[in-house]
Structures are given as structure tokens and as C-alpha cells.
Amino acid sequence: QKEVEQDPGPLSVPEGAIVSLNCTYSNSAFQYFMWYRQYSRKGPELLMYTYSSGNKEDGRFTAQVDKSSKYISLFIRDSQPSDSATYLCAMSGGRNYIPTFGRGTSLIVHP
Amino acid sequence: SAVISQKPSRDICQRGTSLTIQCQVDSQVTMMFWYRQQPGQSLTLIATANQGSEATYESGFVIDKFPISRPNLTFSTLTVSNMSPEDSSIYLCSVGQVHNEQFFGPGTRLTVL
DSSP: OOSEEOOOOOEEEETTOOEEEEEEEOOTTOOEEEEEEEOTTSOOEEEEEEESSEEEEETTEEEEEETTTTEEEEEESSOOGGGOEEEEEEEEETTEEEEEEOOOEEEEEEO | OOOEEEEOSEEEEOTTOOEEEEEEESSOOSOEEEEEEOTTSOOEEEEEEOTTSOOEEOTTOOTTTSOEEEEETTEEEEEEOSOOGGGOEEEEEEEEOGGGOEEEOOOEEEEEO
8 A cells, every 4th residue: 555645637627616635644653744736747735734633724725634535635625627736635743754746636617 | 135147048958868957146155946837837955955965865866967066155056967858957046035035047948959
């Protein structure tokens, strides 16, 4: 079992839809959780960062962490074609201070 | 966040040759990292570039194949040596910030024929 599991997709949704992207993990020491967005032929950019459990909201984006279930989510409201990208989850904690990344989920928002 | 640039942005190389990738940061940073991103795969950490000492390599990566330099707190290079088609990938440098967030350069897309 990989430390971080993420469905690669692609996930295709119509413009305006609410998108839910998810990752599961196995290492209970993880306490820092990140979401990165990567456009084609670009490097990943940090989108959201959360510590421990709970929710964090930034504009149309909400990151949610459920440590009891070892499950994290990224919600995108009112999705736009410009949100089309690959979204990577990453997490770290304990002795592992360097983030472990998921494979990324490819999101396509069509007009 | 730091602004990170990489050179070259892409290259096509012949088998058996070597390529050196440069990473420049606009501010001094303590931690710099080199990653590989193969199609459909997660980011794989190659090594941590340490200023003033040898790089720290992850399992499966060795200095002879991926020598790294870190002459100061704003610059690092990664060399991919004796390349084979299996080395075709995107190579990314990143800098670490507090709380383990990382910021990435635009990447170098390498194709080995």
C-alpha cells in the first residue's frame, strides 16, 4: 500500500459544478497537508495548506482534513475552465519533514 | 513565496551524454530539493541539495548518476549523467519553507533518444 493514494482521473465536470478531489493516506504521523495545482508544462504551485484536522477556506477552494479517517479533500465551488489542471495532494509530519505526494488527479472543466 | 527559475526549460539529448540543469532562486533559502516527475507518476524526491556539503540522496538515487552542486543559498545544479531513455522525465527544483510547504520551479522537460 502506498503512503498516499490519489485517483488519477481524469475527472470531467461542467462549468459551475462543485468539484471534490480526495486523497487517503496510511501514515498517522502526517499532520501537514497541502494541495498543489499543476498546469500543463508548468511546475506545481501551492494552492492550500492546512495543519492537523479541520477545514480551511480560500475563495472558491476549501481544504478539509479528517485525520481519524486518514482522508483529505479539496472542494472547488463554481468551477471554471481555468481550473482545468492536475491537482496533487501532499502531506508530511513526524520524522518525515519532506512532503510525500500523491499521483495527482487530472481535472477537466468544460464550458 | 520565492521566485524560482530553471534552465534549460527543455532539451532533447542523445543516449550516453550528460545534461546539467540549473536552478536559481531570487532569495536565500536554506533547503533546496530536486524532484523527478515521470508521466502519470507522483513527484519523486531525488535529493536534498545542502549548501556547503554533499547532497542527501533518496533511496534509488546515487551521486554518480545525479551529481548535485549547491555553491550558495540561491543556486543549485543537477546533472543527469550517462543518460538513457529511461531518464526522460520532468526535473523540478523546489525550495522548502516553514511548515514543510514547498515552492517549485517551472521544471525541465528532458527527452533522451
